[in-house]
Amino acid sequence: MPELPEVETIRRQLDPLVRGRTIRRVEIPDPTVAAPWSAARFRRATSGKRIKQLTRRGKYLRFEFEDGDTLVIHLRMTGRLTHLKRRPSGDSRRHLRLLFHLDDGFIAFHDTRRLGKAFLIPAGESRTYWQKLGPEPLGRSFTPARLAKITAGRDRQIKTLLMDQSAIAGIGNIYADEALFDAGIDPRRPAGKLTQSEITRLHASIRKTLKKAIELEGSSIDSYVNARGERGGFQETFQVHRRQGKPCPRCGHVIEKIKVGGRSTYFCPHCQKL
DNA sequence: CAAAGAACCTGGCGGC
């Protein structure tokens, strides 16, 4: 489910609710979420900790504790993180993987496909851990020149590169498709062969698309909901993603669905130049 | 080293 806009939406909603709160107790109905750590070790490392703030890096959510340690949660495909006033019971515990009891309310991590992860980064190791990720596309360091550096000399298809988290952090299948359409670039283009003006356009399209998606609180195709359990709104504005067979909103040509890097890819063969 | 492909999971859907 969640790419940068969805994770950022959850962060914005949750941050004011968890700031200064203490994790009183942790329930771990499915210990694989904390693997390779045991449930006991995970519980010991998180309970009693006071949360300083909630931050995001790429698609990772970070509960920063006052002692310097960080609890990291990655939702992968179907993870959901919600704030609850009451402890879930019965049907609402289906697919529940983690439940944090705060001094006021609960943070629940549900995950149908069980691909999501929760883990801890000790105070000293934080800096090096996040170095593996590329720049934040909405950050100051992500300039057209920076994007040009990322694409230079690369033989890879541009869409695959955009989704490579070590190149740029936070873009997934939805926003890669939408940004490439907005920029008028075929997703299969070798990254290193983009012209300067295409790179400038793509840079602007990435930022514009992500910002708009955050405003609309993310995209809900299937399972995604925000921290309040509500669906996002950006799926209503999809230009090409999941719209194969429908007319291109710009030229009317039929939108096609192909595979790029093993992922379903939607684009307009007329507007997006190969 | 870079790039492609398989593996990890579960559930929903279309086809037969």
Place this chain on the structure above:
DNA sequence: TGCCGCCAGGTTCTTT
């Protein structure tokens, strides 16, 4: 109705 294969917003490990 039942079974089967395919598909899904992501990452990581293995293979080329």
